Amino acid sequence: MYRKDIPLEERLILALDVPSVDEARSWVRSLDGIVRFYKVGLQLFLAGHFSFVDELVESGKKVFLDLKLFDIPNTVAKAMEQINLHGVTFTTVHAESAILKAAVEAAPKVGILAVTVLTSMDQEDLKAIGAGASLEDIVIARASLAARAGCFGVVASGKEAHAIRRTLGDSLVIVTPGVRPASSSDRGDQKRVVTPEEAVKNGADYIVVGRPVLRARDPLGMVEKIMEELKQSLD
Numbered sequence: 001m002y003r004k005d006i007p008l009e010e011r012l013i014l015a016l017d018v019p020s021v022d023e024a025r026s027w028v029r030s031l032d033g034i035v036r037f038y039k040v041g042l043q044l045f046l047a048g049h050f051s052f053v054d055e056l057v058e059s060g061k062k063v064f065l066d067l068k069l070f071d072i073p074n075t076v077a078k079a080m081e082q083i084n085l086h087g088v089t090f091t092t093v094h095a096e097s098a099i100l101k102a103a104v105e106a107a108p109k110v111g112i113l114a115v116t117v118l119t120s121m122d123q124e125d126l127k128a129i130g131a132g133a134s135l136e137d138i139v140i141a142r143a144s145l146a147a148r149a150g151c152f153g154v155v156a157s158g159k160e161a162h163a164i165r166r167t168l169g170d171s172l173v174i175v176t177p178g179v180r181p182a183s184s185s186d187r188g189d190q191k192r193v194v195t196p197e198e199a200v201k202n203g204a205d206y207i208v209v210g211r212p213v214l215r216a217r218d219p220l221g222m223v224e225k226i227m228e229e230l231k232q233s234l235d
């Protein structure tokens with residue numbers, strides 16, 4: 001079951017996967033009063049650095065800084081110390097025990113989300129890198145590491161959200177990307193997709209959406225549709 005204490009306007013995290021700060025600003029402006037939570041990923045961070053992150057935070061938006069850190073614990077801890085200075089709500093770290101523990105310790109002000117298995121991967125992709133276990137077992141193993149390391153939550157596909165809830169209860173928030181509204185036929189590079197409704201029903205607390213909004217003919221209409229679907233899916 002998803003967490004009940006999160007306002008509806010914060011459950012949709014818009015992925016600002018755009019090449020410039022100007023474009024990002026224009027999205028945020030056009031969604032003022034509708035979307036309150038934004039994800040800054042590698043592309044935009046490399047364009048706008050922390051000054052754009054600070055601008056978003058100062059304007060009252062919540063920021064998910066998605067840099068998917070993966071390095072030795074000391075290096076991740078030093079990077080996390082920088083992130084800890086900027087008022088971001090969530091940031092991502094790949095799920096390995098010592099790395100997660102180092103990240104949590106170094107950034108007490110940031111909600112650390114452990115990346116389980118990317119939504120662009122399927123069982124075949126895992127096999128190709130020598131992982132013999134089932135995709136779901138790997139997601140559960142990584143989510144369990146996240147819980148033990150004191151992470152705030154995990155990034156996981158809506159396909160495995162239910163299994164995470166079944167195994168770990170509601171100790172972690174679940175942030176779900178790879179979301180495609182039923183009307184959207186374009187999955188892009190995503191292999192494990194769910195609708196907003198399926199994500200919530202399976203236990204996701206937040207959904208992350210990029211291209212279905214950014215490439216929509218009517219982006220505002222798409223956001224409203226997703227919000228409405230979220231609202232209907234919450235009890």
Ligand SMILES: O=C(O)c1cc(=O)[nH]c(=O)n1[C@@H]1O[C@H](COP(=O)(O)O)[C@@H](O)[C@H]1O
Pocket residue numbers: 015017041066092115117118119120155177178179188190208209210211212
């Ligand atoms: O950490 C993430 O946010 C993430 C994890 C994951 O497993 N899959 C995934 O798609 N994402 C991010 O979620 C967003 C999804 O974008 P769209 O596929 O365009 O909706 C992108 O910014 C990805 O970087």
